[in-house]
Amino acid sequence: MSNTLIRALTLAALLSAGSAxxxxxxxxxxxxxxxxxxxxxxxxxxxSAAAYKVEDQHASYLNPGYGGQAYDAEAMYxxxxxxxxxxxxxxxxNPLTPNTPSNDTYGPGDIAIDFAANxxxxxxxxxxxxxxxxxxxxxSGVNWAVGLWKSNGAWTGYxxxxxxxxxxxxxxxxxxxxxxxxxxxxxxxxxxxxxxNNYGIWAGDLHYxxxxxxxxxxxxxxxxxxxxxxxxxxxxCANDSILVDPPVTVSVPxxxxxALLPLGMLGMMVLRRKKPAA
Numbered sequence: 001m002s003n004t005l006i007r008a009l010t011l012a013a014l015l016s017a018g019s020a021x022x023x024x025x026x027x028x029x030x031x032x033x034x035x036x037x038x039x040x041x042x043x044x045x046x047x048s049a050a051a052y053k054v055e056d057q058h059a060s061y062l063n064p065g066y067g068g069q070a071y072d073a074e075a076m077y078x079x080x081x082x083x084x085x086x087x088x089x090x091x092x093x094n095p096l097t098p099n100t101p102s103n104d105t106y107g108p109g110d111i112a113i114d115f116a117a118n119x120x121x122x123x124x125x126x127x128x129x130x131x132x133x134x135x136x137x138x139x140s141g142v143n144w145a146v147g148l149w150k151s152n153g154a155w156t157g158y159x160x161x162x163x164x165x166x167x168x169x170x171x172x173x174x175x176x177x178x179x180x181x182x183x184x185x186x187x188x189x190x191x192x193x194x195x196x197n198n199y200g201i202w203a204g205d206l207h208y209x210x211x212x213x214x215x216x217x218x219x220x221x222x223x224x225x226x227x228x229x230x231x232x233x234x235x236x237c238a239n240d241s242i243l244v245d246p247p248v249t250v251s252v253p254x255x256x257x258x259a260l261l262p263l264g265m266l267g268m269m270v271l272r273r274k275k276p277a278a
Contacts, residue, residue: 088209111232
């Protein structure tokens with residue numbers, strides 16, 4: 001094999017291996033391609049996102065409920081590599097909002113994941129932590145809290161989402177917080193608590209951000225078998241919710257990259273051995 005061909009293979013392999021996207025879990029979504037220019041394209045991610053959904057709203061009615069910017073789910077992004085699932089959320093809802101339904105304020109919910117996309121929401125990722133669950137942990141067999149809204153959009157008549165009567169009436173398509181489940185994995189969560197403006201077309205609105213990384217091993221055969229999955233997030237009231245529907249196949253992006261890396265290293269070794277004597 002000629003030195004020229006070896007060099008070409010080495011360079012291609014190393015550059016390709018370096019192109020695999022990594023995320024710094026710090027609540028800053030610039031590594032997803034999110035910008036801060038005060039226009040609609042701010043929410044459009046770079047190629048690192050396997051799927052995303054944007055709902056930049058500016059009204060009192062959201063869907064399925066009300067609440068305006070303080071309960072707005074703006075955007076959600078998802079990506080993965082050989083080891084981890086990455087999720088990012090942009091919202092107008094401050095993670096420090098107290099969860100006191102009697103005062104009509106509701107805290108943040110958790111990320112719900114539905115493998116096979118059949119509405120079961122088998123797994124949950126705890127975002128901020130509660131008395132029984134820990135931030136960043138993945139839970140299976142989740143018992144979900146639900147929001148304040150019926151499937152037809154009407155109010156359940158309850159202010160407390162955890163009341164038994166409300167759970168019987170509320171739309172299960174909008175799970176909110178993890179009440180209980182089996183801890184199956186530990187990841188990392190970061191979120192911001194100081195509102196930032198100049199994102200999207202409503203430049204004066206304040207936004208807050210979550211960033212999550214969890215190990216794929218937490219999902220066991222559901223991930224290994226390449227099952228379709230949906231991701232959902234809402235606040236405890238479910239005034240606004242957002243759902244991302246990634247590609248049907250969950251295979252690791254660019255599988256040839258990892259195979260090229262040893263080839264690149266081998267090329268470097270061959271070049272070194274072929275170095276002419278002085």
